[in-house]
Amino acid sequence: MNKLVxxxxxxxxxxxxxxxxxxxxxxxxxxxxVAVIVFMSALLASLQANFLKRVLxxxxxxxxxxxxxxxxxLRKPQEGEVAVAIVQRPVQRIRSIDQxxxxxxELTRWSEITNVSPSMSGSAxxxxxxxxxxxxxxxxxxxxxxxxxRIPDYLVAGQVRVLTDDILVGTELAKDLGVNVGEKIxxxxxxxxxxxxxxxxxxxxxxxxxxxxxxxxxxxxxxALFGLVGGVTSIDLTVTDPYEAETIAQRVQAVTGVxxxxxxxxxxxxxTAVSAQQTSNTLIRVFVGLSVAFGIASVLVVSVIQRSxxxxxxxxxxxxxxxxxxxxxxxxxxLGFLGxxxxxxxxxxxxxxWHGYMRQADGSELFPLVLEPSLFAVAxxxxxxxxxxxxxxxxxxxxxxxxxxAIRG
Amino acid sequence: MAETNEVLRLEKVSKRYNVGTPVEVEVxxxxxxxxxxxxxxxVIGPSGSGKSTLLNIIGLLDRPTRGKLYVEGHExxxxxxxxxxxxxxxxxxxxxxxxxxxxxxxxxxNVMMPxxxxxxxxxxxxxxxxxxLLDQLGLARWENNLANNMSGGQQxxxxxxxxLAMNPAIILADEPTxxxxxxxxxxxxxxxxxxxxxxxxxxxxxxxxxxxxxRCDRVVEVIDGRVREGKVAA
Ligand SMILES: Nc1ncnc2c1ncn2[C@@H]1O[C@H](COP(=O)(O)OP(=O)(O)OP(=O)(O)O)[C@@H](O)[C@H]1O
Ligand SMILES: [Mg+2]
Numbered sequence: 001m002n003k004l005v006x007x008x009x010x011x012x013x014x015x016x017x018x019x020x021x022x023x024x025x026x027x028x029x030x031x032x033x034v035a036v037i038v039f040m041s042a043l044l045a046s047l048q049a050n051f052l053k054r055v056l057x058x059x060x061x062x063x064x065x066x067x068x069x070x071x072x073x074l075r076k077p078q079e080g081e082v083a084v085a086i087v088q089r090p091v092q093r094i095r096s097i098d099q100x101x102x103x104x105x106e107l108t109r110w111s112e113i114t115n116v117s118p119s120m121s122g123s124a125x126x127x128x129x130x131x132x133x134x135x136x137x138x139x140x141x142x143x144x145x146x147x148x149x150r151i152p153d154y155l156v157a158g159q160v161r162v163l164t165d166d167i168l169v170g171t172e173l174a175k176d177l178g179v180n181v182g183e184k185i186x187x188x189x190x191x192x193x194x195x196x197x198x199x200x201x202x203x204x205x206x207x208x209x210x211x212x213x214x215x216x217x218x219x220x221x222x223x224a225l226f227g228l229v230g231g232v233t234s235i236d237l238t239v240t241d242p243y244e245a246e247t248i249a250q251r252v253q254a255v256t257g258v259x260x261x262x263x264x265x266x267x268x269x270x271x272t273a274v275s276a277q278q279t280s281n282t283l284i285r286v287f288v289g290l291s292v293a294f295g296i297a298s299v300l301v302v303s304v305i306q307r308s309x310x311x312x313x314x315x316x317x318x319x320x321x322x323x324x325x326x327x328x329x330x331x332x333x334x335l336g337f338l339g340x341x342x343x344x345x346x347x348x349x350x351x352x353x354w355h356g357y358m359r360q361a362d363g364s365e366l367f368p369l370v371l372e373p374s375l376f377a378v379a380x381x382x383x384x385x386x387x388x389x390x391x392x393x394x395x396x397x398x399x400x401x402x403x404x405x406a407i408r409g
Numbered sequence: 410m411a412e413t414n415e416v417l418r419l420e421k422v423s424k425r426y427n428v429g430t431p432v433e434v435e436v437x438x439x440x441x442x443x444x445x446x447x448x449x450x451x452v453i454g455p456s457g458s459g460k461s462t463l464l465n466i467i468g469l470l471d472r473p474t475r476g477k478l479y480v481e482g483h484e485x486x487x488x489x490x491x492x493x494x495x496x497x498x499x500x501x502x503x504x505x506x507x508x509x510x511x512x513x514x515x516x517x518x519n520v521m522m523p524x525x526x527x528x529x530x531x532x533x534x535x536x537x538x539x540x541x542l543l544d545q546l547g548l549a550r551w552e553n554n555l556a557n558n559m560s561g562g563q564q565x566x567x568x569x570x571x572x573l574a575m576n577p578a579i580i581l582a583d584e585p586t587x588x589x590x591x592x593x594x595x596x597x598x599x600x601x602x603x604x605x606x607x608x609x610x611x612x613x614x615x616x617x618x619x620x621x622x623x624r625c626d627r628v629v630e631v632i633d634g635r636v637r638e639g640k641v642a643a
Contacts, residue, residue: 002531003531005531010531011513316497317522318526320491320494407505407509
C-alpha cells in the first residue's frame with residue numbers, strides 16, 4: 001500500500017484487480033467504443049483540415065467585386081396606370097471597382113487583413129496554331145497575389161515569373177494547346193485586343209476545370225487586354241482568422257460600399273456537409289458513450305451484488321457510506337479511464353495503419369493526418385467522467401447496503 | 410450512572426421486524442442488560458431466539474425499535490448515521506461466524522483496514538500495529554498471504570486481530586468458532602480469552618458450545634427474545 005494513495009483508491013484498485021475477468025472485458029468494451037470515436041473524429045478532422053487548407057490557399061478569404069449592373073425602368077407610370085415592367089437582365093460587362101486605390105489603401109490599414117491584392121480578370125481565347133480554348137485571364141500583382149493564392153505551391157514546370165509578356169497556365173490547358181514552358185500562345189479578348197504571351201510556368205491546382213481554364217498574367221497586361229487601363233475587377237483579401245472572414249467581409253462592405261464575399265459564403269455547401277458530418281459524428285459519440293456507460297454500470301451492479309459481504313464488513317469496521325460511495329465511483333472512473341487509454345491508442349494506431357495502407361492511385365498519401373493531442377485528452381477525460389457518472393447508481397446501491405443483511409448472507 | 414465501569418447498557422430494548430406489515434414480529438422483548446468493562450460474556454440460547462439480533466443492535470449495525478442503548482456511556486438513539494459509524498469504528502470490533510476477511514487483501518492489510526478507513530491514508534504505524542497484532546496471535550508468518558490462502562482457524566484469528574485493530578472496548582463475536590473443528594475452535598477461544606485478560610477488552614461471545622460457555626465469566630441466555638442470567642447447567 002502506497003502511503004500517498006488513500007483508502008478509497010486502494011480499495012477500488014484491489015477490487016478491480018480481483019475481479020480480473022470482469023475488469024478486462026469491460027475495459028476492452030470501453031476501449032472499442034473509444035477507439036471508434038477517436039478513429040472517426042481524427043479522420044474527420046484530418047479530412048476537414050486538409051480540405052480547408054486547400055481551399056484557403058487556392059482562393060481568397062474575401063473577394064471584393066463590382067456590383068451587378070441592373071437595368072433601370074425609365075418610364076414612369078402615369079396617373080391611374082399600373083405598369084408591369086418586364087426587365088431584362090443586362091449584359092454584364094467587365095467593369096472596374098470604383099476608386100479601387102482608395103479602397104485598397106483603406107483596407108491595408110486594417111490589422112485583421114493581411115493581404116490586399118487587386119486583380120483584373122475576364123474571359124479570352126487562348127490560341128496556338130489550330131487549337132483554341134476559352135480561358136479566364138487573371139491579371140495580378142504577383143508580389144501580393146501569391147500570398148493569397150499560392151500558385152508557387154502548385155507549380156509543376158517552369159517558374160512563377162509574371163512579367164509583361166508572361167503567362168502561367170494550367171496543366172490541362174498546356175496539354176490542350178500543346179504548349180511547353182518557353183513557348184508562346186496568342187490571347188485575344190472579346191474587345192478584340194490580343195497579345196502574344198510566353199508560357200513561363202505550368203501549375204496544377206488539383207482540379208481539372210481550373211487547370212483547363214485558369215491563366216495568370218501581369219495586371220497591366222490584363223488591363224490592356226480588356227481595355228480597362230488602371231482598373232481592377234476584384235480585390236482579393238486574406239485575413240488573420242479565416243473563420244472570421246464573413247464578419248470581416250460584412251464590415252468591409254459597410255465601410256467601402258463594395259460587395260465583399262467571404263470564402264465561408266462561397267463555400268456554403270462545404271459547411272453544410274461539415275455540419276451534417278458533425279451531427280452524425282455527435283450522434284455516434286452519444287450512442288457509443290451511452291453504451292459504454294451502461295456497460296460500466298452493469299458490471300458494477302453485478303460486482304456490488306458479488307461484493308455485498310465485503311461491503312458489509314467494511315461498513316461494520318467503521319467505513320462510512322460516503323467512503324463506500326467513493327470506492328464505487330472511483331471504480332467506474334478507472335474503468336472509463338483505462339478503457340479509453342487503450343481505446344485512444346487503438347484508435348490512433350488504427351488510423352495510422354489505415355492511413356499508411358490506403359494510398360491514392362499514384363501511391364501518394366490520401367491526405368496528411370491531423371492528430372490533435374487534445375482529441376485524445378478529451379476522449380480519455382470524457383470516458384473517465386462517463387465512468388464516474390455510470391457508477392452513480394451502483395455506488396448508491398452499495399452505500400445503502402444494510403450491513404446486517406450483507407453479513408447474514 | 411453510578412458505575413463508571415459499565416461499557417454497555419440496554420434499557421427495555423425491543424426489536425420488531427417488518428413493522429407495519431402483516432408479518433410484523435417482535436423478536437426481542439424489553440431487554441435489560443448491563444456489561445462491565447473487561448467482562449467475558451457468553452451468549453447462549455436456541456436457534457432463532459434472537460442472539461444475532463441482540464448482537465447486531467449492541468454492535469450498532471441495527472437499531473432497536475424501542476428502548477435505550479448506551480455504548481461506553483453514549484446514548485445512541487439520537488445519533489445520526491455518521492456518528493453511529495464513528496462510534497462503531499472506535500468502540501466495537503466484530504468477529505463473525507464466516508470469517509469474512511476481504512479476499513482482495515492480504516492478512517496484514519485486512520487487519521489494517523479499520524485503521525485505514527478511519528485515517529484515510531496508510532502509514533507505518535498502522536502497518537506496525539497490524540503486524541504486532543498478528544504476531545501476538547501467532548500469525549506473523551502468514552501476514553502476506555491473501556485471505557483465501559489460509560485455513561479457517563487462521564482466517565478467524567486474523568479476524569480477531571482485525572477486530573482488535575482499533576483497540577475497541579467491546580468485541581462482539583457471533584459464533585466465531587461455529588465453523589471450526591474442535592481443536593481450532595479451542596485455539597480461537599483461548600486467543601480471545603488471552604486478549605481479554607491482557608487488554609481488558611470486553612467480549613460478548615455467541616456460542617452453541619456449552620463447554621466454551623462454561624469457561625466464560627458470565628453466561629447470558631436468550632430464550633424467545635428475553636434474556637436470563639445464569640450459570641450453565643454442568
Ligand atoms: N430481517 C429479519 N426480518 C424478519 N425476521 C427476522 C429478521 N432477522 C431475524 N429475524 C427473525 O428473528 C428471530 C431471531 O433471529 P436471530 O438471527 O437473532 O436468531 P439467533 O438466535 O441468532 O439464531 P441462530 O442461533 O440460528 O443464529 C428469528 O425468528 C428470525 O427469523
Ligand atoms: Mg445467529
